[in-house]
Amino acid sequence: MEETISLKDLFATLRKRLSLILMITFTAAAVSAIVSYFFITPTYQVSSQLLVNRSQVEENFNTNEVQTNIALINTYKELITKSIILDTVADELDGSYTATDLREMITVQGGTDNQILTVTVEDTDPDTAAAIANKVATVFEREVPNIMNIDNVKMIEPAVVLDTISPVNPKPMLNIAIALVVGLMAGVGLAFLLEYLDNTMKNEQDIEKELGIPVLGVITRFDLSELEVAATSSGRKARGEK
Structure with missing residues (x-):
């Protein structure tokens, strides 16, 4: 059976990895700005x-x-x-x-x-x-x-140097814009790659999709500390304590 990917799944993946995508995008833009303004000699x-x-x-x-x-x-x-x-x-x-x-x-x-x-x-x-x-x-x-x-x-x-002369290279804003696009593409690509490599089962839908059988029941995950507090409270009520 062929596996199909819906737009809903794609958007869910992007939303899930949104922080990673934004971090890569803005990191690329920041690096480009630093290099353009401080490391490249203007010509x-x-x-x-x-x-x-x-x-x-x-x-x-x-x-x-x-x-x-x-x-x-x-x-x-x-x-x-x-x-x-x-x-x-x-x-x-x-x-x-x-x-x-x-x-x-x-x-x-x-x-x-x-x-x-x-x-x-x-x-x-x-x-x-x-x-x-x-x-x-x-x-x-x-x-x-x-x-x-x-x-x-x-x-x-003859050639003259005007007071309004500006460097032809680098072009920081252009470099930053290119870095934003490249960083966004890299972030999205990495997000889908991580999602593709992630084969863990996180919910009952993943189990049904992987095994092809319906889920009959789900065991709720409990916090032991909460159970102890609930048990203590029930015991006190049974003994008439406050």
């Missing part, structure tokens, strides 16, 4: 922007201007993170970073519908991130004519 993002224009001195561009600019932007996105640029940046930053360090800190974005390259740097110090972003943009603007023989890059917006 900041600062960006500088470069404008890619079609060269005014080159006369060999006979293709569509938009397609040419797009192709150049895609090339420049790759070129900015190459050693030919980052080695120079590292040298001009007094060797504080290697080209590999800079490559891990830099993200370059360029849209398909405009001619702007955005150089974003992420660091634990926003002022340092701004300095690196500006240095990368300056070096790239200076070196492009030597590499590509095209003088068509200009920095149009």
Whole structure:
């Protein structure tokens, strides 16, 4: 015979293990909050922007201007993170970073519908991130004519650190929300696992379900101390004592 589980049984299990579920859920949220606020170092993002224009001195561009600019932007996105640029940046930053360090800190974005390259740097110090972003943009603007023989890059917006800047990582509220969901799922899963592993018989319904036979009688569980008190009281009444 197949065993079926009703919604009533599921809710009964959740109600029975509610304290365990809540404890796991709020413990996970508390741990996430502590780690996010006290153990993870905040990081900041600062960006500088470069404008890619079609060269005014080159006369060999006979293709569509938009397609040419797009192709150049895609090339420049790759070129900015190459050693030919980052080695120079590292040298001009007094060797504080290697080209590999800079490559891990830099993200370059360029849209398909405009001619702007955005150089974003992420660091634990926003002022340092701004300095690196500006240095990368300056070096790239200076070196492009030597590499590509095209003088068509200009920095149009240097990176600045605003008073309202906030860290991009960690995001405590998001981490806490994720921890709440994960903790709730873990608590519910553990509750059902404990219920599945619990094969003890707690009442007559469990006996009927397990053995498949009706229960004819139930022996009430007595407290011996209460029986002694009741017996003493009955004896006193029989002797006419108060």
